[in-house]
């Protein structure tokens with residue numbers, strides 16, 4: 001496996017930047033229902049990309065088409081420029097970990113991991129060595145004689161991962177591999193998995209509906225909605241520069257405000273926020289903007305851009321305090337500041353004024369020019 005890692009690492013430097021996996025206009029319908037709607041996606045060699053979206057948005061269907069378990073109704077799949085759309089799953093050299101880990105129940109952990117190399121007719125000694133290496137890597141080397149029902153969910157998960165890696169895939173497709181695990185094990189496995197695929201130089205497409213997991217693990221996140229990719233970007237871009245209300249709502253906590261375009265900025269709730277509006281927006285036009293709670297800052301009641309209100313609730317979150325503020329016209333704002341800040345003694349019903357860090361204001365749902 002280590003040899004392979006070196007090989008991939010050198011490959012990475014050779015075709016740096018060229019996409020390893022390309023999905024073009026991929027579509028899947030079930031009867032009259034479109035589950036995947038002309039999806040385009042490019043993943044670089046060794047890159048870790050996550051598909052994030054609600055239940056039923058088409059994540060598994062997209063992954064199954066890439067792996068070759070479902071035939072697309074349109075579009076194509078390229079691996080290093082080669083069209084693999086109609087290749088059999090085994091010929092695609094992609095590893096797949098299913099949403100339910102789907103180990104063979106009548107085989108031990110060792111037999112499960114050895115399955116692919118055995119099918120490929122590898123020599124016994126080599127198989128034994130590879131199983132041992134992989135088992136050590138995912139820390140189940142003392143459980144190799146156990147059957148799936150004799151292992152915990154987390155242990156089965158590791159076996160499933162080792163089984164997928166045993167086929168030496170160039171591309172790893174993981175469908176919610178942590179969904180059955182508790183939060184503590186998930187966080188641990190998350191870091192281990194990312195470290196492992198990085199070490200082996202494997203290109204990874206990971207599916208989750210857990211936004212925290214997506215932001216923590218990925219080079220890039222693709223937010224899916226009703227069969228389409230609504231936005232793809234680095235975790236930073238997705239969090240700080242969402243393109244739509246959907247993405248802003250889906251990722252983290254946000255203030256989403258409706259207001260109007262005015263001379264000098266954005267008018268909301270008796271305040272004017274000095275904000276450079278893009279070309280083509282007319283005065284009086286209704287706009288939607290987003291600002292994260294940590295960018296709503298304490299200010300004086302008379303400060304330019306101040307929005308005044310009363311404290312409805314203060315929630316202690318450890319490093320920060322989250323304050324829910326009732327403002328006139330039924331506007332509710334969420335602001336978050338360090339728990340050691342001046343807001344530490346804030347009481348319910350207290351009068352409060354906040355203003356946004358204007359550089360962090362994001363205009364939503366505008367066509368990209």
Ligand SMILES: Nc1ncnc2c1ncn2[C@@H]1O[C@H](COP(=O)(O)OP(=O)(O)OP(=O)(O)O)[C@@H](O)[C@H]1O
Pocket residue numbers: 030035053054055056057058059060061062099209
């Ligand atoms: N074989 C099938 N026949 C009919 N409809 C299907 C089939 N497989 C999936 N669907 C539908 O396609 C849509 C997408 O399903 P998919 O399993 O891809 O969702 P998902 O994003 O993986 O959801 P989850 O997060 O719940 O796993 C759903 O509405 C689902 O009901």
Ligand SMILES: [Mg+2]
Pocket residue numbers: 059060061099175
């Ligand atoms: Mg699914």
